[in-house]
Amino acid sequence: MRDLGVGFGYLLRGQRWVARHGKSYGFGLLPGLITLVLYAAALVALGVYGEDFVTWATPFADDWTSPWSGLFRGFLTAVLFALALLLSVLTFTAVTLLIGQPFYESLSERVDRDVSPDGTAPESGLPLWRELWISGRDSLRILVRALVWAVLLFALGFVPFIGQTVVPVLGFVVTGFFLTEELVAVAMQRRRVDLRERLALLRSRKTLVWGFGTPLGLAFLVPFVAVFLMPGAVAGATLMARDLLGEEIGEGAGDDPGTAADGDPEALAEGERATP
Numbered sequence: 001m002r003d004l005g006v007g008f009g010y011l012l013r014g015q016r017w018v019a020r021h022g023k024s025y026g027f028g029l030l031p032g033l034i035t036l037v038l039y040a041a042a043l044v045a046l047g048v049y050g051e052d053f054v055t056w057a058t059p060f061a062d063d064w065t066s067p068w069s070g071l072f073r074g075f076l077t078a079v080l081f082a083l084a085l086l087l088s089v090l091t092f093t094a095v096t097l098l099i100g101q102p103f104y105e106s107l108s109e110r111v112d113r114d115v116s117p118d119g120t121a122p123e124s125g126l127p128l129w130r131e132l133w134i135s136g137r138d139s140l141r142i143l144v145r146a147l148v149w150a151v152l153l154f155a156l157g158f159v160p161f162i163g164q165t166v167v168p169v170l171g172f173v174v175t176g177f178f179l180t181e182e183l184v185a186v187a188m189q190r191r192r193v194d195l196r197e198r199l200a201l202l203r204s205r206k207t208l209v210w211g212f213g214t215p216l217g218l219a220f221l222v223p224f225v226a227v228f229l230m231p232g233a234v235a236g237a238t239l240m241a242r243d244l245l246g247e248e249i250g251e252g253a254g255d256d257p258g259t260a261a262d263g264d265p266e267a268l269a270e271g272e273r274a275t276p
Contacts, residue, residue, distance in 0.1 A: 003205055003208035003211060004207050004210060004211035005211060006208055006243075007207070007208040007209060007210065007211025007212035007213075007240070008211040008212065008215060009211075010211075010212050010236045010237070010239050010243070011212050011215060011232075011233070011236045012236070013236055013239055014111075014232040014233060014235035014236020014238075015229070015232035015233075016232075017111060017114070017232065017235040017236075017239075018107075018231045018232045018235050019232075021110070024107055024110055024231070025231050025232075027103060027106070027107065027231075028100075028103055028104065028231025028234065029227065029230075030100070030103055031096050031097075031099045031100025031103050031230070032096050032100070032227035032228075032230045032231075033227055034099055034100075035092060035095050035096040035099055035100075035227075036224070036227055038095075039088050039092065039095075042084075042088075043084060043085070046080070046081060046084050047081065050077050050080055050081055051073070051074075051077050054073050054076045054077045055073060058072070058073060058076065061073060089220075089221075091143065092220075092226060093179055093220070093226070093230075094139040094142070094143060094182055096226075096230060097135065097139065097182055098132070098135055098136055098139060100230075101128075101131060101132055101135055101186075102128065104186045104231075104234045105131070105186065105190070107231060107234055108121075108186045108187045108190070108234055108235070108237075108238045109121040109123075109190070111187075111235045111238040111239065112187070112238060112242070114250075115239065115242070115249050116247075116248075116250060117248050117250050121190070122190050122191045123190060131189065134189060135185070135189065138185060138189075138195045139182065142178055142181055145178065146174070146175075146178045149178075153167050153170060153171050153174070156170075172217055172218060173210055173214055175213070175214075175217040176209065176210055176212070176213030176214030176215075176216065176217045177202065177206070177209050177210065177213055178213075179213045179216060179217050180202065180209045180212050180213035180216075180237065180240075181198060181199065181202055181209075183233055183234060183236075184198065184202070184237045184241045184244070185198060186234055186237065186238070187237060187238040187241035187242070188241050188245075191241075193245070201244045201245070202244070205244065208243075208244075212236065212237070212240060216229065
């Protein structure tokens with residue numbers, strides 16, 4: 001269970017890192033803001049034209065007597081908008097990472113250089129178009145896995161008691177796992193770690209992943225929070241990637257989450273002295 005605190009520690013350390021590097025933080029905000037504007041425009045368009053689309057798609061209801069036609073189409077319009085919102089939540093991180101690949105790649109490299117003992121960062125050596133292709137392909141694979149889990153949990157939601165207690169908790173845990181995978185992929189793709197190997201690494205330390213991703217997923221439920229936490233999440237995920245791959249994390253990262261989680265006063269004091 002110690003890894004839960006370690007994972008949460010990486011999340012906090014990532015936010016502290018971007019707080020100390022204001023230019024990197026502002027740079028990392030741009031992809032989230034772009035994605036937010038695009039999603040907001042799409043949802044507004046759906047709100048304006050959704051009813052017309054449902055009417056066009058259900059010509060068989062034209063001859064229904066009132067009020068059944070209006071109720072049926074109103075229900076479908078509400079379902080369509082709800083599904084659009086759900087899809088927005090599920091895909092926001094993946095789309096933001098895809099749009100922000102060059103931004104987050106640069107941010108992750110800066111974190112690596114800051115905490116690497118020799119001041120260097122791994123590089124993939126691949127052209128940008130190739131990196132975008134790999135990122136988009138892997139994000140689609142993760143989305144498919146997440147949708148399978150979503151359908152399963154939705155079905156379990158109808159089971160009495162379990163659906164109201166266990167399923168919501170499982171939902172946040174699963175969301176946190178896949179969210180973490182999307183974020184650590186930024187650093188691991190530069191190291192040529194493919195999706196299958198990434199998933200194996202994350203499954204080998206599930207509590208570490210849950211400690212990082214579950215609270216982040218909960219925070220992302222608050223409107224606009226994802227935009228402002230994303231740069232720090234990428235920074236924290238880069239530190240976690242180094243941990244998962246057995247790479248040393250230098251003083252630039254701040255306090256060690258493992259010692260902080262243990263509450264050892266001497267270790268905490270040591271971490272504070274190491275913090276710039």
